[in-house]
Amino acid sequence: KAGVTQTPRYLIKTRGQQVTLSCSPISGHRSVSWYQQTPGQGLQFLFEYFSETQRNKGNFPGRFSGRQFSNSRSEMNVSTLELGDSALYLCASSGGSDREQFFGPGTRLTVL
Amino acid sequence: QKEVEQNSGPLSVPEGAIASLNCTYSDRVSQSFFWYRQYSGKSPELIMSIYSNGDKEDGRFTAQLNKASQYVSLLIRDSQPSDSATYLCAVNKVGNTPLVFGKGTRLSVIA
Numbered sequence: 388k389a390g391v392t393q394t395p396r397y398l399i400k401t402r403g404q405q406v407t408l409s410c411s412p413i414s415g416h417r418s419v420s421w422y423q424q425t426p427g428q429g430l431q432f433l434f435e436y437f438s439e440t441q442r443n444k445g446n447f448p449g450r451f452s453g454r455q456f457s458n459s460r461s462e463m464n465v466s467t468l469e470l471g472d473s474a475l476y477l478c479a480s481s482g483g484s485d486r487e488q489f490f491g492p493g494t495r496l497t498v499l
Numbered sequence: 500q501k502e503v504e505q506n507s508g509p510l511s512v513p514e515g516a517i518a519s520l521n522c523t524y525s526d527r528v529s530q531s532f533f534w535y536r537q538y539s540g541k542s543p544e545l546i547m548s549i550y551s552n553g554d555k556e557d558g559r560f561t562a563q564l565n566k567a568s569q570y571v572s573l574l575i576r577d578s579q580p581s582d583s584a585t586y587l588c589a590v591n592k593v594g595n596t597p598l599v600f601g602k603g604t605r606l607s608v609i610a
Contacts (some may be wrong), residue, residue, distance in 0.1 A: 488545070
């Protein structure tokens with residue numbers, strides 16, 4: 388089985404711009420979770436989608452949003468980028484009630 | 500109290516030794532426990548899952564869970580320099596709630 392894929396792998400944006408990141412889960416997995424990882428804060432949960440519905444949401448401002456499509460692919464959007472949004476954005480897919488999550492390679496976002 | 504706590508390290512062990520990584524969690528109703536390995540600049544990779552009290556072995560890795568004491572540990576036998584990475588502990592409380600991750604322990608295996 389192919390693993391989780393994320394595009395793009397690297398992004399450079401300037402403050403005030405918006406960005407859209409994409410995640411394709413492992414085939415058959417219906418849950419996609421998004422995380423932000425920074426050296427100081429570690430892995431922080433953004434949100435989780437399951438069957439096109441947001442199932443869980445972390446403590447991030449409304450500038451961070453996401454959605455999931457009928458084929459389970461997911462996108463997250465960050466509007467009005469700030470310097471502090473520079474981070475590695477990871478998505479993880481899960482296929483069962485055991486909650487095992489498998490991560491994609493991540494998108495490294497740099498905001499200048 | 501943080502939900503999932505790990506010693507940040509670095510934990511340095513000589514090649515061939517046993518590396519012991521520990522994680523404590525605050526919520527007694529936690530049900531599922533995971534260890535991830537993350538190499539520098541890479542994404543986390545799931546290496547062990549454990550759901551019941553006791554030990555679970557997979558190759559050189561052994562996960563140990565003690566729900567009464569609210570800790571989970573990972574032992575790496577015959578440590579190799581390629582094991583040098585950050586190890587993340589993750590805990591799932593109940594059902595479809597999000598995983599909660601510790602900040603990780605950096606392991607350095609010295610050849």
